[in-house]
Amino acid sequence: MTETVYQVLARKWRPQRFAELAGLEHIARTLQNAIRANRVGHAFLFTGTRGVGKTSAARILAKALNCRRGPAPEPCNQCGNCLAVTAGNAADVIEIDGASNRGVGEIRLLRDNVTYLPQTSPYKIYIIDEVHMLTPEAFNALLKTLEEPPAHIKFIMATTDAHKVPMTILSRCQRFDFGRLTGATIAATLTEIGRREDLTFAAGTVELLAREARGSMRDALSLLDQVRSYAGDMIAVEDLRIALGLIEARHNFGLLEKLVKGDLGGAIFLVDELERAGVDLKKFVEDFLFYLRDVLFLKISGELKKLLGIGADDIARLEPLLAERSLAYWQQLFDLWQTHYIKIKASQSPRLTLESSLVELGMARDLQPLGPLLERLEGHLSQASAFARPANPSVLSSEPRRVREAVAKAEVRKAASAPGRLGAGSWSGERGPRPSSAAPEMPPEPPPFVYDDLSRSSSVSDDAGPTPAAAPSRFIAAPDPVAPPASFRSETVGGGDCSGSAGGKDFGSPQVLNQTVPPANLELQWRDFLVFVAAREARLGALLQRSRREVGAAERLRIKVAPHARLLLDNPGARSDLLALWAEFLGHAECVELELLELKPGGETSGPVRNGGGSRRPLPSKEEIFNDPSIRFISDRFGGRVVEIKARRP
Numbered sequence: 001m002t003e004t005v006y007q008v009l010a011r012k013w014r015p016q017r018f019a020e021l022a023g024l025e026h027i028a029r030t031l032q033n034a035i036r037a038n039r040v041g042h043a044f045l046f047t048g049t050r051g052v053g054k055t056s057a058a059r060i061l062a063k064a065l066n067c068r069r070g071p072a073p074e075p076c077n078q079c080g081n082c083l084a085v086t087a088g089n090a091a092d093v094i095e096i097d098g099a100s101n102r103g104v105g106e107i108r109l110l111r112d113n114v115t116y117l118p119q120t121s122p123y124k125i126y127i128i129d130e131v132h133m134l135t136p137e138a139f140n141a142l143l144k145t146l147e148e149p150p151a152h153i154k155f156i157m158a159t160t161d162a163h164k165v166p167m168t169i170l171s172r173c174q175r176f177d178f179g180r181l182t183g184a185t186i187a188a189t190l191t192e193i194g195r196r197e198d199l200t201f202a203a204g205t206v207e208l209l210a211r212e213a214r215g216s217m218r219d220a221l222s223l224l225d226q227v228r229s230y231a232g233d234m235i236a237v238e239d240l241r242i243a244l245g246l247i248e249a250r251h252n253f254g255l256l257e258k259l260v261k262g263d264l265g266g267a268i269f270l271v272d273e274l275e276r277a278g279v280d281l282k283k284f285v286e287d288f289l290f291y292l293r294d295v296l297f298l299k300i301s302g303e304l305k306k307l308l309g310i311g312a313d314d315i316a317r318l319e320p321l322l323a324e325r326s327l328a329y330w331q332q333l334f335d336l337w338q339t340h341y342i343k344i345k346a347s348q349s350p351r352l353t354l355e356s357s358l359v360e361l362g363m364a365r366d367l368q369p370l371g372p373l374l375e376r377l378e379g380h381l382s383q384a385s386a387f388a389r390p391a392n393p394s395v396l397s398s399e400p401r402r403v404r405e406a407v408a409k410a411e412v413r414k415a416a417s418a419p420g421r422l423g424a425g426s427w428s429g430e431r432g433p434r435p436s437s438a439a440p441e442m443p444p445e446p447p448p449f450v451y452d453d454l455s456r457s458s459s460v461s462d463d464a465g466p467t468p469a470a471a472p473s474r475f476i477a478a479p480d481p482v483a484p485p486a487s488f489r490s491e492t493v494g495g496g497d498c499s500g501s502a503g504g505k506d507f508g509s510p511q512v513l514n515q516t517v518p519p520a521n522l523e524l525q526w527r528d529f530l531v532f533v534a535a536r537e538a539r540l541g542a543l544l545q546r547s548r549r550e551v552g553a554a555e556r557l558r559i560k561v562a563p564h565a566r567l568l569l570d571n572p573g574a575r576s577d578l579l580a581l582w583a584e585f586l587g588h589a590e591c592v593e594l595e596l597l598e599l600k601p602g603g604e605t606s607g608p609v610r611n612g613g614g615s616r617r618p619l620p621s622k623e624e625i626f627n628d629p630s631i632r633f634i635s636d637r638f639g640g641r642v643v644e645i646k647a648r649r650p
């Protein structure tokens with residue numbers, strides 16, 4: 001009986017051609033084009049996380065260059081030169097492990113050897129793995145060779161830490177960044193290898209392995225090796241849990257659902273169930289964090305599905321739950337879980353810490369309903385402002401709800417008459433007004449979170465609440481006493497009867513929407529919008545940092561942009577991009593307005609910039625301070641209040 005040596009999957013199925021480099025098509029194409037055009041550089045740097053295919057790509061490139069039928073865009077993998085590289089014993093392809101040959105001696109030896117011509121191939125190719133491990137002296141010695149390489153020499157260096165490679169080396173290399181592979185790419189490769197190896201995967205196993213591999217193909221195949229030696233050729237989700245300690249997607253979903261629905265008891269039961277089943281709770285908490293990240297991505301855009309580690313079935317199961325909450329909610333949940341994750345990870349008794357975290361999260365849900373918070377805010381505002389306060393407190397407490405209803409009614413009505421919409425992403429389906437046929441089918445309004453947004457209130461049916469005309473006038477922003485500043489841009493899209501608000505100078509115009517949006521909702525909408533922009537157009541998102549939204553109407557974005565974002569004022573392209581995003585965010589393009597003003601340097605905490613203000617700025621009023629987004633955020637989050645206002649000496 002002959003015994004065959006088991007070869008691990010990662011080696012057995014190592015890519016041997018450019019076409020087999022899954023998820024690295026852009027790199028393969030660039031290298032192949034260089035070979036076709038006979039413009040192959042003499043030094044390459046392949047950088048990226050472990051197990052994504054850097055060494056495989058280096059060997060394929062070496063074979064393509066030294067193939068007896070080449071240099072060719074693909075190696076033949078049949079000639080002596082190709083086979084020798086695959087077997088790792090090619091005379092002219094020298095692989096050096098930078099981690100164990102890091103001294104100047106080794107590199108000097110290399111330097112002496114480069115002068116000899118290759119034996120059987122066109123090129124002598126050095127593949128230096130983990131090149132960042134070389135000592136500074138070794139880098140210096142290498143640099144000499146890189147500066148004046150003989151024509152028959154090629155260097156391919158690979159590293160996980162490009163930032164540790166000296167600039168002098170980097171600048172002499174063609175650099176290729178190997179990003180992490182997506183879950184979908186890894187899952188597809190696992191499926192293909194499973195097919196060739198006659199493995200049977202139960203539903204969900206491939207996705208679970210792909211997620212656990214976190215972007216590394218080698219890790220994915222090692223995990224598959226491991227589970228295969230436990231389970232054989234039929235692999236079930238249960239095997240992954242037992243052999244690798246992986247957590248099934250249904251447990252993650254179960255916990256998420258319980259958190260969203262506020263089922264604290266159910267969540268605690270689930271933890272008990274997991275622990276009985278032998279799940280490592282620290283691992284579970286970490287896994288859930290990655291799950292929440294996927295959920296967040298899914299909420300941001302359906303197009304991000306490709307980046308997720310969860311399968312199509314899970315996505316379908318998640319979607320109704322996702323629609324129940326705003327992006328800000330998911331962001332907040334992710335953020336909170338991250339904080340708890342750190343605590344639980346460090347805990348001696350993870351179960352206790354996890355349980356207390358769940359209780360905290362469950363209570364946070366009850367602590368921050370929007371209504372009372374708005375009332376508190378209103379309390380602050382009315383104490384500070386000169387506006388009259390109604391005598392009857394019950395009128396006051398019912399107002400925020402009425403205001404939202406009024407807005408919702410106006411929006412639903414507008415939507416019914418709006419024929420076209422901008423944007424086909426997941427946003428347009430849930431933001432702003434819904435088609436009137438869908439609106440009444442929404443469930444009645446549950447207790448909202450503090451970060452709930454306007455879209456939520458569109459669930460209110462059309463026959464409730466007062467008419468918009470009866471909405472309180474206290475929410476009208478005081479007319480800005482400023483004369484139009486020097487830098488001022490205003491743009492509008494949509495048509496119809498928006499004329500009342502065109503031109504950007506009618507802050508308190510008699511338009512329904514202008515009157516009925518409470519400032520707190522606008523602030524929430526603004527924060528959601530910032531997250532939205534950052535996710536879509538990182539550059540615009542960065543420009544909007546430290547910008548401020550002026551209180552106005554829900555449809556109108558009146559922003560004071562910080563000095564670093566003057567580009568927005570000067571560049572019509574950037575402005576129209578922003579306007580398009582704003583329309584997409586609202587879910588319609590009607591009566592959508594964008595108006596940009598320049599925030600004077602240092603004016604962020606001051607009141608409106610007055611004409612001829614010059615050297616002395618007046619102290620901001622209490623109301624302006626309460627309205628400042630950062631102050632409001634802090635008081636929302638921690639229930640703080642402004643005690644004293646002091647001017648900072650210049």
Ligand SMILES: [Zn+2]
Nearest residue numbers: 067076079082
């Ligand atoms: Zn060949």
